[in-house]
Amino acid sequence: MTDTVAIGASRAKDTPAAVNRAVAGPRVNGKVVVMTLYLLFLMLPIYWLVNMSLKTNLEITSGLTLWPREITFDNYIRIFTDESWYSGYINSLTYVVINTVLSITFALPAAYAFSRYHFLGDKHLFFWLLTNRMAPPAVFALPFFNLYSAIGLFDTPWAVALAHCLFNIPLAVWILEGFMSGVPREIDETAAIDGYSFPRFFIKIFMPLIASGIGVAAFFCFMFSWVELLLARTLTTVNAKPIAATMTRTVSASGMDWGMLAAAGVLTIVPGALVIWFVRNYIAKGFALGRV
Amino acid sequence: MNKTLNHKAWFLVLPVFALVAFSAVVPLMTVVNYSVQDTFGNNQFFWNGVGWFAELLDPSRELGGRFFDALWRTLLFSAIILAIEIPLGIAVALAMPREGWTVALCLVLMALPLLIPWNVVGTIWQVFARGDIGLLGWVVNHLGIDYNYTGHSLDAWVTIIVMDVWHWTSLVALLCYAGLKSIPDAYYQAARIDGASRWAVFRTIQLPKMRRVLLIAVLLRFMDSFMIYTEPFVLTGGGPGNATTFLSIDLVKLALGQFDLGKAAAMSIVYNLIILAICWVFYTVMTNVDADRERVEA
Numbered sequence: 001m002t003d004t005v006a007i008g009a010s011r012a013k014d015t016p017a018a019v020n021r022a023v024a025g026p027r028v029n030g031k032v033v034v035m036t037l038y039l040l041f042l043m044l045p046i047y048w049l050v051n052m053s054l055k056t057n058l059e060i061t062s063g064l065t066l067w068p069r070e071i072t073f074d075n076y077i078r079i080f081t082d083e084s085w086y087s088g089y090i091n092s093l094t095y096v097v098i099n100t101v102l103s104i105t106f107a108l109p110a111a112y113a114f115s116r117y118h119f120l121g122d123k124h125l126f127f128w129l130l131t132n133r134m135a136p137p138a139v140f141a142l143p144f145f146n147l148y149s150a151i152g153l154f155d156t157p158w159a160v161a162l163a164h165c166l167f168n169i170p171l172a173v174w175i176l177e178g179f180m181s182g183v184p185r186e187i188d189e190t191a192a193i194d195g196y197s198f199p200r201f202f203i204k205i206f207m208p209l210i211a212s213g214i215g216v217a218a219f220f221c222f223m224f225s226w227v228e229l230l231l232a233r234t235l236t237t238v239n240a241k242p243i244a245a246t247m248t249r250t251v252s253a254s255g256m257d258w259g260m261l262a263a264a265g266v267l268t269i270v271p272g273a274l275v276i277w278f279v280r281n282y283i284a285k286g287f288a289l290g291r292v
Numbered sequence: 293m294n295k296t297l298n299h300k301a302w303f304l305v306l307p308v309f310a311l312v313a314f315s316a317v318v319p320l321m322t323v324v325n326y327s328v329q330d331t332f333g334n335n336q337f338f339w340n341g342v343g344w345f346a347e348l349l350d351p352s353r354e355l356g357g358r359f360f361d362a363l364w365r366t367l368l369f370s371a372i373i374l375a376i377e378i379p380l381g382i383a384v385a386l387a388m389p390r391e392g393w394t395v396a397l398c399l400v401l402m403a404l405p406l407l408i409p410w411n412v413v414g415t416i417w418q419v420f421a422r423g424d425i426g427l428l429g430w431v432v433n434h435l436g437i438d439y440n441y442t443g444h445s446l447d448a449w450v451t452i453i454v455m456d457v458w459h460w461t462s463l464v465a466l467l468c469y470a471g472l473k474s475i476p477d478a479y480y481q482a483a484r485i486d487g488a489s490r491w492a493v494f495r496t497i498q499l500p501k502m503r504r505v506l507l508i509a510v511l512l513r514f515m516d517s518f519m520i521y522t523e524p525f526v527l528t529g530g531g532p533g534n535a536t537t538f539l540s541i542d543l544v545k546l547a548l549g550q551f552d553l554g555k556a557a558a559m560s561i562v563y564n565l566i567i568l569a570i571c572w573v574f575y576t577v578m579t580n581v582d583a584d585r586e587r588v589e590a
Contacts, residue, residue: 143319272407
């Protein structure tokens with residue numbers, strides 16, 4: 001019953017269901033058309049990718065077919081049995097998880113400080129953090145390469161995880177600060193009067209209160225670390241190579257292996273789809289960085 | 293919320309400060325270092341002063357011409373992206389269902405493109421838009437339009453723009469949806485009693501309430517399109533010719549392709565300064581909007 005704009009004032013005493021059926025009918029259809037067209041536009045390229053991943057290369061190159069004539073799972077089987085393929089997934093997930101844990105752990109106290117206190121240079125510091133979220137990775141690719149080679153982290157998941165902190169920590173601080181500002185100060189004060197020490201209050205009382213915010217921030221760290229490739233590719237060669245970079249292997253002497261490329265692409269979508277499902281109810285608020 | 297003054301809060305911020313300084317300031321100093329030196333290989337460097345900057349900012353020189361071409365291209369791209377994605381995102385947000393299981397379905401499907409690695413996005417469209425094995429390219433070609441994104445620069449631009457709309461419009465839509473959800477029912481009921489038209493409701497209730505999130509949307513979309521790299525690199529590689537060579541692509545070519553460290557570093561710094569300036573404008577506007585809002589609410 002939030003959809004009440006067009007409902008005439010005279011109908012205010014009708015039952016909600018009846019009002020919806022009687023008045024909102026034609027307008028809802030317009031919305032449905034827009035939404036359906038948009039979702040169709042979003043799904044078409046993905047459908048094509050899935051379609052291709054289930055075909056043999058012969059079928060792909062011999063003409064356009066809207067669905068696989070002979071469904072084959074060979075492409076997927078090869079990815080899951082060949083170590084050089086599936087290790088790419090393990091590498092990617094490793095640095096993404098390290099990065100998410102690092103970002104959240106570091107960002108939590110900082111976000112609390114920004115949401116509760118004024119301190120020397122707080123505005124400037126916040127702006128400086130924000131600029132790092134906006135800095136183009138292309139600028140950092142070469143210096144990062146030098147830096148992590150010099151300290152011996154090159155080609156390890158840690159190099160990528162630390163590099164991704166550059167844009168994920170500012171983002172996490174930003175989101176968490178938004179959510180924390182929604183928690184009234186009185187809670188902090190009451191806890192202090194009740195004799196809670198700060199760390200105990202923070203972990204026992206405060207963190208459960210902003211649990212959804214932490215979930216959303218973790219989701220965004222996961223997301224931006226998972227989709228970034230320029231830095232991840234520059235900082236790895238063999239041992240920590242991410243799956244998205246492994247995909248370029250499908251260009252071989254015998255031409256493109258389209259089926260494999262498509263199957264690997266489909267598998268990179270799956271982790272994202274899984275995490276969206278868990279945060280679907282908070283996702284909109286999260287995209288607004290906790291500030292609506 | 294009124295905050296208390298407490299300089300000890302710095303201790304809470306210190307870990308973040310140290311970590312981000314390590315991964316931002318140290319590399320940035322390397323860039324500054326390179327930008328004022330020249331090298332003839334062998335790791336020997338010579339002081340070059342502002343030589344690279346002078347060359348970079350002079351459109352009549354080869355480096356400068358290349359830089360400004362890429363800059364205008366990137367700005368044009370960002371402008372087109374904002375002009376399409378912001379209105380479309382608002383329209384999609386207004387079309388979102390308000391309740392029921394379809395809400396979750398729409399949210400998940402809309403967020404899906406955002407979670408795809410950026411080079412996979414490039415790959416998906418590379419395949420999808422091909423004339424021989426891609427659905428889009430095949431259909432367009434069979435409609436009698438001569439479409440080939442690797443051959444014609446206009447086609448390459450259209451493909452990249454459609455790809456970006458596909459990839460990022462959902463971000464704008466989700467932000468606007470979050471803004472719309474925060475409008476209390478009472479506002480709509482008041483509008484209904486006043487007999488406000490659909491357009492009036494949008495202009496006077498929905499748009500002002502979305503101002504804050506729209507600002508974030510414009511900021512994020514502008515920044516991300518201004519530093520776009522992976523998707524066009526995979527799709528067109530900057531071609532045909534230099535038609536889609538945006539600033540990041542040019543920079544990476546210069547730095548990691550030709551290892552022209554001095555020129556690349558000078559370009560990085562100017563690029564970064566542009567972003568810093570734009571970011572500052574947005575930040576100032578945003579803080580002012582917040583201040584306004586707090587004054588209204590108080």
